Amino acid sequence: MATRGTLHLIMGNMFAGKTTELMNRIDIMRKHGRKHVLVLKPTIDTRSGRCQLKNFHGRVMPAIEVPADNARRIFDAVNYEIKEDELPDIIAIDEIQFFSQKSRIYLVVDRLLELGYDVICAGLRLDFRGEPFGSTLSLIGLCDGMHNVTLLHSYCALCGKPAHLPQRLIDGLPAHYSADQVQVGGKESYQARCHTCHELPGKPEVDISEE
Numbered sequence: 001m002a003t004r005g006t007l008h009l010i011m012g013n014m015f016a017g018k019t020t021e022l023m024n025r026i027d028i029m030r031k032h033g034r035k036h037v038l039v040l041k042p043t044i045d046t047r048s049g050r051c052q053l054k055n056f057h058g059r060v061m062p063a064i065e066v067p068a069d070n071a072r073r074i075f076d077a078v079n080y081e082i083k084e085d086e087l088p089d090i091i092a093i094d095e096i097q098f099f100s101q102k103s104r105i106y107l108v109v110d111r112l113l114e115l116g117y118d119v120i121c122a123g124l125r126l127d128f129r130g131e132p133f134g135s136t137l138s139l140i141g142l143c144d145g146m147h148n149v150t151l152l153h154s155y156c157a158l159c160g161k162p163a164h165l166p167q168r169l170i171d172g173l174p175a176h177y178s179a180d181q182v183q184v185g186g187k188e189s190y191q192a193r194c195h196t197c198h199e200l201p202g203k204p205e206v207d208i209s210e211e
């Protein structure tokens, strides 16, 4: 039976360099580790063009697309590589937050680790409401320790302090709390903001008074 693989999770805010960090690590694994890295992404992200990762410097890297609502299709991509005699050592997945919890991404990554693959994922930690996005945070449950978690922040578009929240803007104004969680966009519809500058009209008050 294969030795269980390890998961490395890169997570953080928009404009924090998650894809760049993932690409850098893939480069090192390929060039210096001579590893065969299979690069995957969910189909929902159309920003970066089909079948490629793209960072903010415009660098692209070929990737295989997997439906965001069915993470089990990741096994099809892995099995195809095996058939081609290109046995992957490492599975890299970008934009992991777009795999819904219903897609069973947690169980799929767990199974890949069980089969002996090392897995490296990058994704948004929080959505525009400041709430957990998809299964990104839950994947910490599959990491061996916090040394396998990289948390990246950006800088606030308004005050310049470290920023952990994506600010969604619609025609330049903050999006309402009730807006859909997923709205793919770039600089025209999102900013990085700190907790002080983040604006979220309609955010429900949490009642912390005693019963």
Ligand SMILES: [Zn+2]
Pocket: 156, 157, 158, 159, 160, 161, 193, 194, 195, 196, 197, 198
């Ligand atoms: Zn700020």
